[in-house]
Amino acid sequence: MSFRDAILQNVRNNQPSSRDLPAPPKFHSEQPVELKKQFAAALKELSGDVITEPPADFGKFLKNRFPDAKTICSAVPEYAGNRKPEDFARWSDASSIDVTIVRSPLGVAETGSVLLSEEEFRVNTIGFLAHDIVILLDPAEIVENLHDAYGHPHFRDKAYSLLMSGPSGSADIGGITVHPAQGVMTLTVIFWPLAETQNVRSAK
Amino acid sequence: MSAVDQAKNAAAFIEDRTHEQHLDQLLWMMRTRRDEAASRVPEWEQLRDLASQIKEHTLSHLAHYLEMFESSAKANGVTVHWAQDAPEHNQIVYQILSDRNADSLIKSKSMLTEECETRPFLEARGIRVTETDLGERIQQLDNQPPSHIVGPSWHKTTQDVANLFARVYGSDKEKTDPVYLAHVMRVNTRPLIEQAKAGMTGANFAVAETGAVVTVTNEGNADLSANVPELRICSVGLEKIIPRNEDLAVFIRLLTRSATGNSITQYTSHFRSPRKNGEMHIILVDNGRSSRLGMEKFWRSLKCIRCAACMNTCPVYRRSGGLSYGSTYMGPIGIIMMPTFDAHRYSELPFSSTLNGSCTNVCPVKIDIHEQIYAWREVMEEKHQINLVKKEAMIVAGKVLSNPLLYRIAADSTETSLKVLPRFALYNHLNAWGRHRDIPQPAKETFHDWYKKHRS
Amino acid sequence: MATKRQTRQSGVPSVARGVGPTLSPRATLMQVALMIPCYIDMFYPEVGVATLELLEKLKVDVVYPFDQTCCGQPMANSGCFEEAQATEELFIKNFSRFDCIVTPSGSCTHHLRNKFTAVPDSPERRKISASVYDFVEFLHDVLQVREFPWANFKHKVALHTSCSAIRGLGMASMSERVNDPKFSKPKKLLEQVAGIQFVDFERPDECCGFGGTFSVTEEAVAAKMGYDKLEFIRKSGADYIVSSDMSCLMHLQGCARRLGANVKFLHIAQVLNGVAQ
Numbered sequence: 001m002s003f004r005d006a007i008l009q010n011v012r013n014n015q016p017s018s019r020d021l022p023a024p025p026k027f028h029s030e031q032p033v034e035l036k037k038q039f040a041a042a043l044k045e046l047s048g049d050v051i052t053e054p055p056a057d058f059g060k061f062l063k064n065r066f067p068d069a070k071t072i073c074s075a076v077p078e079y080a081g082n083r084k085p086e087d088f089a090r091w092s093d094a095s096s097i098d099v100t101i102v103r104s105p106l107g108v109a110e111t112g113s114v115l116l117s118e119e120e121f122r123v124n125t126i127g128f129l130a131h132d133i134v135i136l137l138d139p140a141e142i143v144e145n146l147h148d149a150y151g152h153p154h155f156r157d158k159a160y161s162l163l164m165s166g167p168s169g170s171a172d173i174g175g176i177t178v179h180p181a182q183g184v185m186t187l188t189v190i191f192w193p194l195a196e197t198q199n200v201r202s203a204k
Numbered sequence: 205m206s207a208v209d210q211a212k213n214a215a216a217f218i219e220d221r222t223h224e225q226h227l228d229q230l231l232w233m234m235r236t237r238r239d240e241a242a243s244r245v246p247e248w249e250q251l252r253d254l255a256s257q258i259k260e261h262t263l264s265h266l267a268h269y270l271e272m273f274e275s276s277a278k279a280n281g282v283t284v285h286w287a288q289d290a291p292e293h294n295q296i297v298y299q300i301l302s303d304r305n306a307d308s309l310i311k312s313k314s315m316l317t318e319e320c321e322t323r324p325f326l327e328a329r330g331i332r333v334t335e336t337d338l339g340e341r342i343q344q345l346d347n348q349p350p351s352h353i354v355g356p357s358w359h360k361t362t363q364d365v366a367n368l369f370a371r372v373y374g375s376d377k378e379k380t381d382p383v384y385l386a387h388v389m390r391v392n393t394r395p396l397i398e399q400a401k402a403g404m405t406g407a408n409f410a411v412a413e414t415g416a417v418v419t420v421t422n423e424g425n426a427d428l429s430a431n432v433p434e435l436r437i438c439s440v441g442l443e444k445i446i447p448r449n450e451d452l453a454v455f456i457r458l459l460t461r462s463a464t465g466n467s468i469t470q471y472t473s474h475f476r477s478p479r480k481n482g483e484m485h486i487i488l489v490d491n492g493r494s495s496r497l498g499m500e501k502f503w504r505s506l507k508c509i510r511c512a513a514c515m516n517t518c519p520v521y522r523r524s525g526g527l528s529y530g531s532t533y534m535g536p537i538g539i540i541m542m543p544t545f546d547a548h549r550y551s552e553l554p555f556s557s558t559l560n561g562s563c564t565n566v567c568p569v570k571i572d573i574h575e576q577i578y579a580w581r582e583v584m585e586e587k588h589q590i591n592l593v594k595k596e597a598m599i600v601a602g603k604v605l606s607n608p609l610l611y612r613i614a615a616d617s618t619e620t621s622l623k624v625l626p627r628f629a630l631y632n633h634l635n636a637w638g639r640h641r642d643i644p645q646p647a648k649e650t651f652h653d654w655y656k657k658h659r660s
Numbered sequence: 661m662a663t664k665r666q667t668r669q670s671g672v673p674s675v676a677r678g679v680g681p682t683l684s685p686r687a688t689l690m691q692v693a694l695m696i697p698c699y700i701d702m703f704y705p706e707v708g709v710a711t712l713e714l715l716e717k718l719k720v721d722v723v724y725p726f727d728q729t730c731c732g733q734p735m736a737n738s739g740c741f742e743e744a745q746a747t748e749e750l751f752i753k754n755f756s757r758f759d760c761i762v763t764p765s766g767s768c769t770h771h772l773r774n775k776f777t778a779v780p781d782s783p784e785r786r787k788i789s790a791s792v793y794d795f796v797e798f799l800h801d802v803l804q805v806r807e808f809p810w811a812n813f814k815h816k817v818a819l820h821t822s823c824s825a826i827r828g829l830g831m832a833s834m835s836e837r838v839n840d841p842k843f844s845k846p847k848k849l850l851e852q853v854a855g856i857q858f859v860d861f862e863r864p865d866e867c868c869g870f871g872g873t874f875s876v877t878e879e880a881v882a883a884k885m886g887y888d889k890l891e892f893i894r895k896s897g898a899d900y901i902v903s904s905d906m907s908c909l910m911h912l913q914g915c916a917r918r919l920g921a922n923v924k925f926l927h928i929a930q931v932l933n934g935v936a937q
Contacts, residue, residue: 004286007490011267011442014498021261021447024254024454027247042467091479092398092432110457111468124431124479128424129398146453146468155449155474156414159280160431163456163472168424171464172339172355173382174362175230181338181386182393183424183471215880224884232863243838517836519867523881556878558871558885559737561827565836578775581739590739594877598735602743605698605735606750608727615702636876640883641914644703651701651708655724659712 026147035109035142036191043112046166047179048187054078054136055190062099065188066132069098073126076103076136078192085122094123097130100184104135104164107142107189108149113165114189115149117158124160128168128183135164136192205549207589208531210556214524226361227525231352234516237465238566245461254454256570259507262446263497269412269445270488276415277486280477285487290320293489297322297404297437298329300485306331306401306435312419312426313337314406315353315510316439316489319532319545334396336425338389345372351526353533354463354512359525403429407440408509409455410486413448416476417486420459424471434482438475442493443506455509458568462511496544501579505540507569512537514563514573520556529553536563540576543583551589554580615650691721692798693758697765697906698730704906707927711764711795714933717810718803725754733771736778737872744778756784760802761792764929766825766905767872769794774828794829795929796904800845807852811934814855818898818923820889820912821846822905823867831904835865846904846928853931861896863889870911886915894921904928 040050055061058079062072073094074081079101088094102121104114114135121127143149154161168183179185218224242248262269274284287293301309309331317323323333323344335341339356343349346368350356357365362380370377375388405426407417417438419426430436446452460466478484497503515521515535526534531542531550539557542550554577563573584590590598604610637643649657692715696708715722731751735744751772755761763769772792779785799805821844825831832844850856869875869885876882890912893901901923903909909925916923926935 002286003288003292007286007288007442007488007494008267008270010490010494011270011497014494014503015266016260016264016497016500016503019257019261019264022254022257024258024450027250046466046468046470095394095398113468113472118480124427128427129432146457147450150449150453155416155452159475159477159479161416161474161476162427163468164470165468165472166470168470169422170338170386171422172337172342172357173360173365173385174226175233175355175358176382177422178382178386180390181423181425182336182390182397182428211878211880214878218880218884228888239835239838246839248839249837519869519885520878520881523884554739555874558823558867558869558874558882560823560867560871562823562834562836562865562867565827565834578737581737582741583739585739585741594738595740598738598740598743602735602740602746605730605732606746608729608750611698611729615698636879637914639879640918641886641911642917644699644910644914646702647705649705651696651705652726654705654709655712655726659724660726 024147026145028144033109033144035144036139038109039107039112039142041112042110043166043189046112047169047177048112048166048189051188051190054192062134066099069132071097072099072101073097073130074101075120075122075126076101078136085126088123088126091123091125092129094125094129097126098132100126100130100133102127102133102135104137105141105154106149106152107137107139108146108163109142110145111165113149113163115152115154115161116164117154117161119154119158127162127164130184132186132188133184134188134190137189138194139191140193207549207551208529208553210524210528210530210552213528213530214520214556217525217528218523222361223359223525224523227359228522230358231516231522234464235513235566238462238513238516241461241465241467245457251454251458252568252570255458255568256507258446258451258454259569260504263443263503263506266442266445266497269447270442272412273410273415273445274488276413278415280415282415282477282484282486285485287487287489287491289491293320293439293487293491294322294325296487298326298331300435300437301326301331301402304402304435308332308334308396308400309402309404310334310336310397310400310429310433311404312406312421312429313340313356314404314439315532316406316441317404318350319491320489334393334400336393336397336423336429337421338386338423341389341393342368348527349532351534352512352515353510359527397428397432400433402435402437403433404437404439405429407438407444408459409446409452410440410444411449411452412445414476416474418452419471419473419475420456420469421471421473422469427471427473430473430475431479434479436478436482437485437487439487439489441489441491443508459509459511462513462566462568492544499544502540502544502576504571505537505576507571508537509569511568513566513568517562517566519560519562520558524556529556536573536577537571540573540580543580547584547587548589551584551587554584612652616653690760691723691758692760692762693755694722694724695728695731695755695761695763695768696724697763697768699910700764700906703910704927707764707906707929710927710929710933710935714929715762717933718799718805720803723758728754731768731771732776732778733768734873736771736775741778748776748779752779752784752788756787759791761788762795762798763792764795764904764927765907766794766822766829766831767907769797770824770828794825794831794904796825796831796846796849797829799849799932805849808849808932808934811853811932812855813853813931813935815899816857816859816897817850818859818861818893818896818901819844819847819850820868820901820903820908821865822903822908823865825904826865849932850902850928859896859898861898862892868908868912870908872907875911882911883915886912887919890916890919890921890923893923898923900924900926902926902928902931
């Protein structure tokens with residue numbers, strides 16, 4: 001008998017009597033929720049930043065925010081940057097990135113989290129080996145809580161899905177949270193409606 | 205190997221006032237933050253109920269979900285292995301690494317790998333292993349096991365860490381600022397991460413319907429361990445399985461709030477299939493779990509999601525330090541799990557509790573922890589694991605207290621009462637109670653005497 | 661707990677309910693069996709006396725089975741069920757004929773109601789579990805006493821409620837369950853005592869460290885827990901520590917005397933009964 005079969009046999013012999021699986025409700029708030037406001041507050045608690053409007057001059061914004069940044073890896077059409085994710089054939093080379101720019105398809109107001117996957121990153125390590133990260137998020141894609149978030153197709157389809165909530169940190173030394181730990185130093189979310197959404201709005 | 209004398213270790217810890225006070229205050233702060241976070245979730249108790257029900261359902265159908273998970277993972281291009289015990293697990297890991305000539309490994313925190321003692325096994329076979337979790341790395345550098353399952357080095361003060369880094373990395377031991385210390389770690393570990401040939405993680409959850417493993421970290425070190433190298437191994441205890449994505453929401457909402465009071469950790473990561481050009485292996489590990497499943501009073505300990513809220517609230521743990529338990533898992537959850545690994549070595553642990561019940565009431569999955577601790581005491585007694593002096597005191601007590609006349613004689617005699625009756629409470633010598641407290645004085649007349657005189 | 665509550669209420673004579681703020685004379689006196697824990701019998705008989713006198717003031721017919729000894733908790737909590745069995749059998753022999761058992765001890769009540777399994781299951785064993793009340797529960801839930809006109813206690817009080825009472829019996833809300841409404845049965849009773857002043861202190865429901873045999877087997881931790889609690893209470897400025905569990909107070913008093921702390925200790929029965937100032 002293989003290890004597998006021996007283990008499964010022992011499990012079957014020892015399983016307690018059957019209990020039902022409950023259906024978790026969505027737990028939506030009875031009061032109307034200001035999603036953008038809640039998202040920003042939750043992210044702030046985890047040391048992330050929120051910019052509520054797309055900057056008029058994105059290049060200038062980046063230069064002001066990250067004056068020492070030389071290598072800007074952009075995975076979004078809104079900004080060219082000087083590197084694309086595909087430039088990092090060896091994923092560990094993403095260490096050389098100063099700022100990564102990606103777009104997230106989903107935000108979670110409850111926790112200030114943004115969803116990312118290999119679709120948005122293309123090279124996953126640009127999300128953590130870079131020094132800083134900037135995430136574009138269409139505020140129309142902010143859902144209320146994690147019960148909503150886990151319905152997103154990424155969790156079924158993608159090789160790697162990440163709920164990123166603030167910059168990398170650790171509370172391992174004396175229980176005090178410090179940034180960074182091994183990942184990004186700062187995390188900034190910019191509420192940036194998708195181009196189509198903007199066109200639809202101006203067409204109305 | 206003799207039984208761990210947790211009480212003696214705790215007494216030594218308390219003598220060190222700086223460290224005892226540091227740990228007690230740090231962990232009470234975590235407990236307070238947990239309370240604060242729970243108070244902001246009106247449905248907190250409902251979530252606990254759901255989490256408990258989901259886990260109990262899953263454990264009652266564990267074989268079915270394990271098979272579902274395996275088939276989903278295989279369909280995702282993941283190789284699934286099964287290990288009955290720690291040596292099998294370690295051998296599988298070593299085989300995977302050596303087959304690919306991978307002699308350097310980075311890993312994120314995994315209590316399962318601590319349980320299996322994987323790191324010393326691999327290091328003895330020439331594989332360099334670097335812990336990437338800050339707390340685990342600190343403990344690795346100091347040659348100590350983790351003292352807490354969420355903050356492995358929380359028992360250390362910032363000065364302790366500064367001293368350690370000065371010794372190992374040559375940094376400035378006067379600089380105790382945690383930001384500086386974290387930076388020292390980052391700078392020294394980043395190259396090891398970039399060069400590693402393989403990465404290893406544990407899993408907080410494994411989702412049966414999608415075959416995904418889920419890790420919850422603040423640092424993103426599981427993400428690094430899984431994405432930087434092309435070869436990735438993930439060790440998963442059988443009990444980590446949950447049925448669906450929608451169940452994940454319940455646990456993720458409870459886990460970090462229970463652990464540290466934040467609403468979520470920085471990186472909640474879901475891995476379904478290997479990274480591009482990569483290879484992913486999952487090892488499903490039993491190591492006594494399937495047997496524990498059949499223990500009527502103790503199987504619910506398998507619901508544990510490793511939040512450590514029980515440790516943070518436990519007044520005994522906070523004053524004993526995690527290392528006093530001499531075990532992989534410590535504090536309340538450790539007390540009820542460790543005897544399943546070694547009933548003799550951990551036979552004293554069930555007595556390292558006042559049965560106050562705080563742990564049971566902070567546990568996000570509603571494990572009846574203090575009730576299991578009580579039940580373990582009876583098991584230890586039946587297995588003759590209670591030390592002889594204790595046992596004899598209980599025999600004497602049982603005889604006296606079951607005989608009304610004998611009891612009254614003993615209670616009335618002021619000379620013998622302190623010697624005989626309190627003996628059952630005070631055990632082998634009076635000095636135990638009296639070391640730090642004054643001994644209660646027997647009254648001039650007992651209530652029995654008073655009643656006889658005034659009422660009957 | 662709700663199911664247990666129904667079982668108990670059905671055993672209580674209806675004449676005892678609805679007593680309300682003013683005690684009205686009753687046609688028949690309610691009868692209770694009084695259980696006095698062994699450590700109160702030996703070390704704090706005045707607590708037993710206060711309990712008895714107070715029940716009598718409240719027009720309860722108190723029976724004290726003279727051959728009682730102990731509820732079996734010390735042996736059972738050490739895992740020694742075989743040694744606890746004879747003691748628990750003696751308890752059944754002494755008490756099973758009563759519909760209502762009252763004891764001034766949360767930990768004994770918790771043991772009798774929620775454990776008490778060293779003896780084989782029987783209708784008598786179940787009756788005992790369903791009939792036992794902690795003294796505070798009895799006053800608050802059954803007699804519903806809301807007045808203690810004979811009592812006066814013009815002091816600052818730190819109220820300590822034991823872990824057995826809070827988490828075992830639900831006599832007060834617990835800090836772990838943050839969203840539950842806050843309540844405390846012992847406090848509700850004590851609030852009616854003229855002149856009493858409550859002081860808040862940190863970590864109010866953290867265990868005091870007694871834990872039964874733990875207080876000896878893990879003596880260093882037990883003492884440190886006691887010392888810490890005393891320090892929190894000292895900072896609050898309390899003159900008295902009052903509790904419905906004398907076992908906790910025995911432990912804290914031992915710590916306080918060793919520390920040379922000035923605070924005084926009283927069981928709730930003594931305060932409600934009108935202890936001499």
